[in-house]
Amino acid sequence: MSNEEIYLLEKLSAGELDGLVGEILYTSGGSSVFTRIENGIPRRWKVGPETRFFNGKENERIPGVEHLRESWETPERQLEFFQRFGWLLEDETARAYSKKYK
Numbered sequence: 851m852s853n854e855e856i857y858l859l860e861k862l863s864a865g866e867l868d869g870l871v872g873e874i875l876y877t878s879g880g881s882s883v884f885t886r887i888e889n890g891i892p893r894r895w896k897v898g899p900e901t902r903f904f905n906g907k908e909n910e911r912i913p914g915v916e917h918l919r920e921s922w923e924t925p926e927r928q929l930e931f932f933q934r935f936g937w938l939l940e941d942e943t944a945r946a947y948s949k950k951y952k
Contacts, residue, residue, distance in 0.1 A: 854947055858932055859925055861941070863890040872938040881914065885935065892931045894920040 861867055871885040871892065880899030885892060898914035922931040936948030 854943065855929055855932075858936075858944060858947060859928060861943075862887070862892075862928060865890050867939060867941060867944070871935055883919070892922045892928065892935075893918060 868887045868889070871887060874882050874884040876882050881896055883894065883896045885894045887893075896917045896919050898917070900914050901912045902909050903912075904910075922928050932944055932947050933951040934948070936944035937952070939945065
């Protein structure tokens, strides 16, 4: 493992890269798919469409169900995440690392 990879994994585990990765993708069925780093673990989520119904007085909204689609928990998988999605992060080291694998 190179120094660059160790540095990226340390930054990830410290929570310095936490947040939304890229943009939210909205499907034609009303679901949304997004990748987010939480507590140093990148995860891809899919949230189903919100439903609405009239209860006799007013419209009620029921939020969509969240489904975990993919999780990158091991160091090997996290390096794979950086290779595929590092260019979407606001970190120059991650972008440079990802650029090597494009």
